[in-house]
Amino acid sequence: xxxxxxxxxxxxxxxxIAVQGAKNSVLPILAATILSGDTCRIRRCPRxxxxxxxxxxxxxxxxxxxxxxEDLVVDTAEMTRCEIPERLMxxxxxxVIFLGAILGRCGEAQMSYxxxxxxxxxxxxxxxxxxxxxxxxIEERSGVLHCTAPVLRGADxxxxxxxxxxxxxxxxxxxxxEGVTTVSNAAREPEICDLQDFLCAMGAEVRGAGSSTxxxxxxxxxxxCDHQVMxxxxxxxxxxxxxxxxxxxxxxxxxxxxxxxxxxxxLQQAGCRITLERQSIRLQSDGQxxxxxxxxxxxxxxxxxxxxxxxxxxxxxxxxxxxxxENMFENRYRHVAELRRLGADVRCEGRVAVVCGVEQLxxxxxxxxxxxxxxxLVVAGLQGEGTTQVGTIHHIQRGYADIVGDLTQLGAELRRxxx
Ligand code: UD1
Numbered sequence: 001x002x003x004x005x006x007x008x009x010x011x012x013x014x015x016x017i018a019v020q021g022a023k024n025s026v027l028p029i030l031a032a033t034i035l036s037g038d039t040c041r042i043r044r045c046p047r048x049x050x051x052x053x054x055x056x057x058x059x060x061x062x063x064x065x066x067x068x069x070e071d072l073v074v075d076t077a078e079m080t081r082c083e084i085p086e087r088l089m090x091x092x093x094x095x096v097i098f099l100g101a102i103l104g105r106c107g108e109a110q111m112s113y114x115x116x117x118x119x120x121x122x123x124x125x126x127x128x129x130x131x132x133x134x135x136x137x138i139e140e141r142s143g144v145l146h147c148t149a150p151v152l153r154g155a156d157x158x159x160x161x162x163x164x165x166x167x168x169x170x171x172x173x174x175x176x177x178e179g180v181t182t183v184s185n186a187a188r189e190p191e192i193c194d195l196q197d198f199l200c201a202m203g204a205e206v207r208g209a210g211s212s213t214x215x216x217x218x219x220x221x222x223x224x225c226d227h228q229v230m231x232x233x234x235x236x237x238x239x240x241x242x243x244x245x246x247x248x249x250x251x252x253x254x255x256x257x258x259x260x261x262x263x264x265x266x267l268q269q270a271g272c273r274i275t276l277e278r279q280s281i282r283l284q285s286d287g288q289x290x291x292x293x294x295x296x297x298x299x300x301x302x303x304x305x306x307x308x309x310x311x312x313x314x315x316x317x318x319x320x321x322x323x324x325x326e327n328m329f330e331n332r333y334r335h336v337a338e339l340r341r342l343g344a345d346v347r348c349e350g351r352v353a354v355v356c357g358v359e360q361l362x363x364x365x366x367x368x369x370x371x372x373x374x375x376x377l378v379v380a381g382l383q384g385e386g387t388t389q390v391g392t393i394h395h396i397q398r399g400y401a402d403i404v405g406d407l408t409q410l411g412a413e414l415r416r417x418x419x
Contacts (some may be wrong), residue, residue, distance in 0.1 A: 005390040005404060007381035008413040009363060012287065013248035015410045019236045019255045020046040020401045021229035025191040027094045029170045029229065033074040034063070034101040035175055038224030045072040045229060046401045049394065053092040057084055061102070078239060082106035086143075089114050092398075099147065101323030103136060104176030109147045122329075125164035128156045130220060134173050135179065143230060145191045154218055162187040162299045167214065167388045168195055174216035175204045183214040194230040196248045200286035201225035233259040235400060237307040238375045239315035240264070240283050244272045245383045247287020250410055253280045262303040265291055266311055270318060280339040287383075288412040291357060297328050309335045309376035316344040316380055318357035326351050335373030338366040342380050343367050346388030363387040368395040382412055 002378035021044040030051070033040045045051065051072070057064045062080030066073055082102050089095050093114040102109035115123065128138055128145075136149040154177045164187040171192075174181035186192070188210055196209035202225045204418050236255045243250040246268045254330070257264070257276040264274045264281065270289040275282040292315070297305040307326035315322050316339065324330045333348045340346060341364040345356040363386030368374025374396040381388030390396075393416070396403060404416045 003393050003418040005378060005393050005396070005414055005416050007378055007390065009361070009384035009386065009388065011246060011380055011382070011411055011413055012248050013250050013407070013410040013412055016251040016253060017239065017406055017409050018025045018253045019231045019239070022042065022191060022194070022232035023048070023050055024164070024189070025029040027054055028097050028191070028195045030058065030061055030074065031098045031101040031229065032172055032195060032202070033058070034076050034079065034098070034105050034199055035078055035172065035199070035204070036222050036224050037078070037079070037105070039073060039075045040202070040224050041226045042074065043228040044070055046232065047083070048096065048401055049398045050092050053088065053095065057088050057095060057098055060084065060088060071314045074114070079105065082108050083110040086112040093122060094129060094165065097165055097168055097172070099127065100131060100172035100368040102230040103131060103149050104152065105149055107148065107150050107199070110144055110404045112144050113132045124165070126159055126161060126163045127169045130159065130166050130183070131173055131345070133157045133176050134170070136173070137353070138315045152177035152218070153199065154181040154216070157181060157183045159183065159185040164189050164192065167192055167215070171195065171199070171206060171214060173215055175199055175218060175222065177218040179218060181216045181218070184212065186212055186214045187299060188212060190230060190233065190256070198225065198227045201227050228405065231255045234304065234372065236260055237263045237309045238400070239377065239406065239410065240267055240281065241310040242379045242382055242412070243283050243410070244270065244285045245287070245290060245314035245317065245379055247285050249282070249284045251280055251282040252382070255279060255281055257281050259306045261311035262301065263307050263311060263396070265313070266295060266303070268396060269293065270315060289318040290313060291315065291318050291322040291355070294323050296325045300337070304327060306330060306372050308332065309372045310353055310379050310397055312346070312353065313339065313376040313379035315355050315356065316346070316361055317383055318355070320357060322355045324353040324355070326353070334369035336374045338369070338377055339380055341366050342384050344380065360385055365389045365391065367391045368393055371395050375400065375403065378407070378414070382407070382414070
């Protein structure tokens with residue numbers, strides 16, 4: 001399915017909205033349900049295309065998953081397969097996160113490399129090395145990875161980079177390994193803490209998530225659980241950026257402000273007034289931002305690469321210049337050419353993009369090339385004079401349950417048209 005989002009710019013945003021559950025949290029959690037061999041209720045599960053892809057994988061493996069309102073109830077008792085076909089692997093890069101869970105449950109797994117190239121090369125060497133360290137034999141034949149681990153043994157895994165996915169895969173497999181595993185140089189993203197909470201609720205022994213060293217004591221048997229997914233900090237960053245750029249006064253609820261400190265600091269520096277409460281963030285902006293000091297993306301707790309595009313979009317009409325340095329992915333400025341169609345003055349070379357604020361943006365037809373870049377086009381369109389049509393919105397739907405409904409609730413004028 002594809003479609004368009006038509007945005008009529010020029011409205012200030014105001015009002016309150018609860019932020020959806022986090023995509024990057026729920027995907028590893030859905031993989032982790034496999035380890036329970038039981039029923040898990042996942043509360044506040046966002047209805048996303050990527051979640052639908054994960055459900056398809058679970059169904060293919062012989063598991064059940066069904067919606068009950070906002071909850072997804074997954075029953076993995078009757079798992080019948082340990083292989084994921086290429087068709088499903090291609091749909092979503094994070095399908096690779098099922099590898100550690102399937103191996104842990106079945107002692108073997110087969111899957112192809114996760115497909116496509118959206119943000120540049122996304123290797124999985126660190127995932128595979130971590131699983132090998134736990135005793136997995138991996139053979140690649142005709143593009144398919146055949147992984148076998150009749151016995152997984154706890155080990156010391158040292159990640160060469162703090163990869164989020166590799167940390168998650170290592171933790172998942174280690175939950176079923178004999179003995180203790182430590183993952184050093186682990187990624188520290190909040191979504192890994194949410195995965196740890198979920199696994200502990202299933203009876204696993206995982207400690208240290210949120211720090212660089214995660215310790216897992218393997219267990220023979222886990223059980224079902226009931227868990228609420230954390231708030232999506234990138235969706236929150238998107239709506240904050242939208243209101244910062246248009247001007248207005250919004251409050252986001254059900255968020256964790258500590259997960260967003262680098263983003264709120266940047267928007268504050270740009271001239272927004274930010275008020276933090278325990279589970280909410282209020283942003284007030286007069287819509288006349290100023291350029292800010294260098295924004296460098298980095299692993300958590302640094303500035304998130306996933307927020308780079310939307311924060312850039314908020315600054316397109318700012319006074320002055322802002323320099324972005326993208327350190328996480330090679331090809332993460334695909335929104336820049338589209339932003340220029342809206343009248344933005346952004347130039348990029350390699351890892352660096354320079355935004356020079358312009359007086360006014362105007363409507364145009366643009367295309368989302370990836371998830372967050374697509375959201376950035378919506379954020380920019382909201383500030384433009386006239387109408388902006390954003391095409392190929394299936395990219396956006398991978399991560400936003402209802403961007404049109406949410407922004408409409410905040411007073412924006414936009415609609416979705418199916419094509
Ligand atoms: C996760 C997030 C994604 C976010 C990214 C960085 C999910 C589902 N996705 O992606 O939204 O943009 O973290 O915060 O949680 N790398 C290797 N070899 C590997 C694995 C990674 O070289 O085996 C490199 C990558 O190319 C990249 C860096 O490590 O340059 C970080 O990637 P990683 O943290 O693994 O990102 P993902 O888990 O894919």
